[in-house]
Amino acid sequence: MSFLLLFIVIPVLTVIGIFFSKSHMQVKWTAVLGMSCQLITAGILIYLFLAARAAGNTAEILFSQDMVWYKNLNIHFFIGVDGVSVAMIGLTSIVIFAGIFASWDVTDLPREFFTSLILLSAGVFGFFISLDLFTLFLFYEIAVIPMYLLIGIWGSGPRHYSAMKLTLMLMGGSALIMLGLLGLYFNSAPNGGPLTFNLIQISKVAIPMPAQRFFFPFLFVGFGVLGALFPFHTWSPDGHASAPTAVSMLHAGVLMKLGGYGCYRVAVFLLPGAAHEMAWIFLILTTIGVIYGAFGAIWQKDLKYINAYSSVSHCALVLFAVLMMNQTAMNGAIMQMISHGIMTALFFALIGMIYGRTHTRYINEMGGLMKVMPFLGVAYVIGGLASLGLPGFSGFVAEMTIFVGSFQHNDVFHRVATIIAASSIVVTAVYILRVVGILLMGKIKNPEFNHITDAKWFDRMSVVTLILGITAIGLAPLWLSDMINNGLVPVMQRILMAGPVIH
Amino acid sequence: MLIMRHELLLIAITVILLLVEIFLPGDKKSRVITLAILLMTAVLILGFVPGPSGTLFGGMYQTTALISMLKNILNIGALIVMIQSADWLRKPENKEKISEYYILLLSTLIGMQYMLSSGDFLMFYLGLELATIPLAALAAFERFKEKSAEAGVKFIFSSALSSGILLYGLSMIYGTTGTLYFAEVGPAFTGTPLQVLGFIFFFAGMAFKISLVPFHLWTADVYEGAPVNISSYLSVVSKGAAAFILTILLFTVFSKIALMWSNVLYIIIILTITMGNLFAIRQQNLKRFLAFSSIAQAGFILLGIIGQSQYGMTTVIYFVLVYIFSNLGAFGVVSIISNRTGCETINDYDGLYRTNPRLAMMMMLSLFSLAGIPPVAGFFGKFFLFAAAANHGLYILVLIAIINTIISLYYYLLVIKAMFLNRSDRPIPKFKSDFYTSLGLILCLAGIFAVGIASTIFEAINGLSFGLY
Numbered sequence: 001m002s003f004l005l006l007f008i009v010i011p012v013l014t015v016i017g018i019f020f021s022k023s024h025m026q027v028k029w030t031a032v033l034g035m036s037c038q039l040i041t042a043g044i045l046i047y048l049f050l051a052a053r054a055a056g057n058t059a060e061i062l063f064s065q066d067m068v069w070y071k072n073l074n075i076h077f078f079i080g081v082d083g084v085s086v087a088m089i090g091l092t093s094i095v096i097f098a099g100i101f102a103s104w105d106v107t108d109l110p111r112e113f114f115t116s117l118i119l120l121s122a123g124v125f126g127f128f129i130s131l132d133l134f135t136l137f138l139f140y141e142i143a144v145i146p147m148y149l150l151i152g153i154w155g156s157g158p159r160h161y162s163a164m165k166l167t168l169m170l171m172g173g174s175a176l177i178m179l180g181l182l183g184l185y186f187n188s189a190p191n192g193g194p195l196t197f198n199l200i201q202i203s204k205v206a207i208p209m210p211a212q213r214f215f216f217p218f219l220f221v222g223f224g225v226l227g228a229l230f231p232f233h234t235w236s237p238d239g240h241a242s243a244p245t246a247v248s249m250l251h252a253g254v255l256m257k258l259g260g261y262g263c264y265r266v267a268v269f270l271l272p273g274a275a276h277e278m279a280w281i282f283l284i285l286t287t288i289g290v291i292y293g294a295f296g297a298i299w300q301k302d303l304k305y306i307n308a309y310s311s312v313s314h315c316a317l318v319l320f321a322v323l324m325m326n327q328t329a330m331n332g333a334i335m336q337m338i339s340h341g342i343m344t345a346l347f348f349a350l351i352g353m354i355y356g357r358t359h360t361r362y363i364n365e366m367g368g369l370m371k372v373m374p375f376l377g378v379a380y381v382i383g384g385l386a387s388l389g390l391p392g393f394s395g396f397v398a399e400m401t402i403f404v405g406s407f408q409h410n411d412v413f414h415r416v417a418t419i420i421a422a423s424s425i426v427v428t429a430v431y432i433l434r435v436v437g438i439l440l441m442g443k444i445k446n447p448e449f450n451h452i453t454d455a456k457w458f459d460r461m462s463v464v465t466l467i468l469g470i471t472a473i474g475l476a477p478l479w480l481s482d483m484i485n486n487g488l489v490p491v492m493q494r495i496l497m498a499g500p501v502i503h
Numbered sequence: 504m505l506i507m508r509h510e511l512l513l514i515a516i517t518v519i520l521l522l523v524e525i526f527l528p529g530d531k532k533s534r535v536i537t538l539a540i541l542l543m544t545a546v547l548i549l550g551f552v553p554g555p556s557g558t559l560f561g562g563m564y565q566t567t568a569l570i571s572m573l574k575n576i577l578n579i580g581a582l583i584v585m586i587q588s589a590d591w592l593r594k595p596e597n598k599e600k601i602s603e604y605y606i607l608l609l610s611t612l613i614g615m616q617y618m619l620s621s622g623d624f625l626m627f628y629l630g631l632e633l634a635t636i637p638l639a640a641l642a643a644f645e646r647f648k649e650k651s652a653e654a655g656v657k658f659i660f661s662s663a664l665s666s667g668i669l670l671y672g673l674s675m676i677y678g679t680t681g682t683l684y685f686a687e688v689g690p691a692f693t694g695t696p697l698q699v700l701g702f703i704f705f706f707a708g709m710a711f712k713i714s715l716v717p718f719h720l721w722t723a724d725v726y727e728g729a730p731v732n733i734s735s736y737l738s739v740v741s742k743g744a745a746a747f748i749l750t751i752l753l754f755t756v757f758s759k760i761a762l763m764w765s766n767v768l769y770i771i772i773i774l775t776i777t778m779g780n781l782f783a784i785r786q787q788n789l790k791r792f793l794a795f796s797s798i799a800q801a802g803f804i805l806l807g808i809i810g811q812s813q814y815g816m817t818t819v820i821y822f823v824l825v826y827i828f829s830n831l832g833a834f835g836v837v838s839i840i841s842n843r844t845g846c847e848t849i850n851d852y853d854g855l856y857r858t859n860p861r862l863a864m865m866m867m868l869s870l871f872s873l874a875g876i877p878p879v880a881g882f883f884g885k886f887f888l889f890a891a892a893a894n895h896g897l898y899i900l901v902l903i904a905i906i907n908t909i910i911s912l913y914y915y916l917l918v919i920k921a922m923f924l925n926r927s928d929r930p931i932p933k934f935k936s937d938f939y940t941s942l943g944l945i946l947c948l949a950g951i952f953a954v955g956i957a958s959t960i961f962e963a964i965n966g967l968s969f970g971l972y
Binding site for chain 1: 876877890894898901905906909919920958961
């Protein structure tokens with residue numbers, strides 16, 4: 001049995017444990033216990049992975065296990081990891097761990113809340129370890145559907161509307177993905193032989209160009225919807241603003257990465273020929289998305305909307321980097337996913353905590369919060385600085401890598417796109433510093449705010465975990481970047497082989 | 504003898520029930536429920552015992568391993584419906600008619616099984632009528648209710664019309680080929696204009712039974728008026744049987760004009776799925792809602808037929824099996840709530856999760872299965888159907904169908920929204936389900952999960968559907 005199965009077994013066991021818990025406290029502690037195990041397992045996985053690589057194991061996929069599921073259709077339950085998926089698993093386990101603590105004060109139907117949250121994370125883990133497109137898609141949908149209940153029941157504001165919009169748009173995306181996957185399946189053996197959903201096997205096959213051209217847009221847009229590809233990002237601000245804290249964290253932090261990862265792992269990796277041909281269309285869209293998201297964030301007054309638009313901008317940057325299709329940019333894309341995942345989770349956690357104390361999310365109504373809650377204030381500044389790409393934090397490493405990679409293209413189109421996208425960093429600085437200024441500095445506007453208290457132990461637990469993640473990547477990016485590069489080598493080989501040699 | 508075992512067993516238990524009805528004293532009538540369910544369970548289990556294949560009556564009756572399995576699938580559906588009806592039959596106004604109900608239900612089942620086993624069009628037609636006419640009586644079962652009587656009349660009129668059309672088509676086929684035997688019609692069916700006309704009439708008649716657009720208009724009214732359990736029987740078992748026999752006939756008898764009927768199906772699929780879904784969005788009454796959703800599901804079933812392969816046949820059977828469990832799960836919840844409280848609209852379900860969490864959970868899983876959300880079986884069923892159509896290169900059709908699943912997800916989510924998200928001042932009060940309702944729902948739940956995850960079921964079906972196409 002593969003070690004990786006634990007990533008599905010632990011959440012399932014946790015859910016069963018929650019089902020049999022008697023009190024609220026028991027539910028929460030079961031969730032904490034389960035997700036701590038998950039975090040430890042992820043740590044062990046990273047260690048084992050690095051150790052195996054250091055020992056000279058050069059196999060493309062480690063810890064793999066292949067079980068036949070539907071024999072006639074050649075559907076397998078095939079799991080395994082490479083450097084990139086190990087990194088994503090690490091990210092997920094950190095965010096879900098922090099998310100459990102961030103939702104410590106859920107009182108309405110806590111059992112159902114934690115069950116949905118953990119099922120969602122099980123879907124995400126399953127997605128990252130799957131190497132069979134059928135199971136990958138299955139886990140993708142399992143990850144998406146609990147969002148409806150999570151936002152609808154425990155959300156705020158126009159939560160029914162947002163939950164419906166988010167679910168339908170994401171499932172619409174998955175409809176496109178399903179068609180794309182069927183296309184891949186029926187073209188997976190152009191020279192005869194059994195058809196397959198096996199990702200690695202398909203990657204070794206030259207899919208005919210007409211089929212590639214037909215199916216690439218479906219797959220890229222389908223995953224792109226979840227990755228907030230402009231103009232299909234509109235679910236994101238509404239959804240994030242209405243969702244409860246932990247759900248925003250998990251959704252912006254991890255679930256949106258499923259989109260980026262899918263674009264990279266399925267669309268671009270398996271259909272590289274069409275990707276080379278059509279990249280320009282999507283590059284224009286993502287460049288617009290980067291800038292649009294950043295400017296959108298400037299105009300917003302609601303903290304959650306600000307962060308949601310900033311997520312749109314950052315996630316668009318991920319897709320932008322994936323479409324640049326060279327090793328450096330790809331590496332940057334993965335780094336950006338991880339860095340943004342932790343960073344945005346930190347933001348949403350902090351926003352949730354601030355809202356829980358001030359009962360407002362409008363920045364105009366707040367001010368001087370640094371005086372009454374120094375811990376949360378400092379954490380917010382750290383998150384902000386990471387978000388605008390200050391050296392020493394993860395954001396800098398990721399964005400730097402992306403732009404260095406994308407600037408390697410020496411034609412006008414790519415250069416212009418890069419320059420436009422890079423200018424978003426300035427805009428990001430504007431909205432981050434503006435929020436920090438209004439929110440934390442200055443006088444306390446509302447006298448009631450004098451009585452609010454700083455972070456409790458569970459808040460600190462959540463925040464510290466995430467800040468540790470950000471700084472660990474920022475200060476020592478090389479181990480992560482090496483691990484990712486390691487996973488990217490076979491992917492890049494295939495992409496470069498299929499496409500025209502650029503630069 | 505053994506060749507006809509399914510039908511003979513059913514006839515035997517029908518006769519037993521009839522005798523029991525005569526000799527049982529009036530105050531012990533409700534024991535018939537237990538007896539009927541036990542007998543049906545025995546029939547279901549005996550049906551799985553492998554038996555010989557062959558033909559009877561000079562080829563008018565035939566059975567193969569595949570057909571036996573189709574009958575078993577229908578038996579499963581009928582058994583669950585019989586279990587789910589128990590609570591409703593115990594009501595004082597129905598107590599007098601318990602055995603009537605089961606006898607009528609079983610005779611329609613016998614009709615469907617004869618229809619599936621038919622070797623010529625005459626037998627096929629007899630089976631079809633036997634399956635249809637008692638259903639009209641069942642639809643009008645609550646005769647003290649105007650709506651129920653109306654449903655019965657509507658059903659008998661529309662099915663008489665459709666049978667007439669079908670018979671007219673069959674007469675043309677007989678006239679041009681000179682035979683009614685499937686085995687002989689097939690080679691003689693070359694697609695001359697009159698034959699094509701005959702086929703169109705035949706297909707229209709069948710489309711009435713499966714309620715495909717544009718022959719679906721009776722569905723919603725009948726489902727709404729008929730007792731809930733009869734609606735569920737109509738939407739699952741009756742529809743499943745008609746879909747099976749249509750698939751078999753299209754693949755064997757009409758295989759020479761496959762190109763033509765696949766073009767017809769192409770348009771009918773798009774119409775059926777889209778119309779069914781769009782109308783379902785507007786429904787408030789859950790029975791009408793499920794009626795339109797079942798119209799849309801019928802369109803999905805056809806996706807497997809248009810795939811024109813052994814694999815397509817497998818997916819049709821598999822999907823119907825999944826659909827039996829999911830739809831009966833949803834209807835089971837509607838039925839128990841309707842019996843206990845009389846509530847049948849979506850608004851009545853507001854806040855159901857807070858008072859009756861198990862029923863709400865069951866309803867959600869059934870609806871997810873109908874919508875095709877993993878990990879429940881509906882996802883697998885839909886995915887394989889789409890694969891069957893995509894295998895034939897019909898990507899555009901698959902895209903339309905997939906977009907329609909999103910529309911369907913929207914209205915299924917509306918029900919889930921009512922149950923989980925909305926709060927109500929007057930929620931449905933908490934009540935305890937009786938043994939049979941719980942048993943029926945647990946069977947559905949087990950089916951919803953097991954049929955998807957256990958790939959052996961799919962493989963067993965695939966193994967048997969070999970050789971048909």
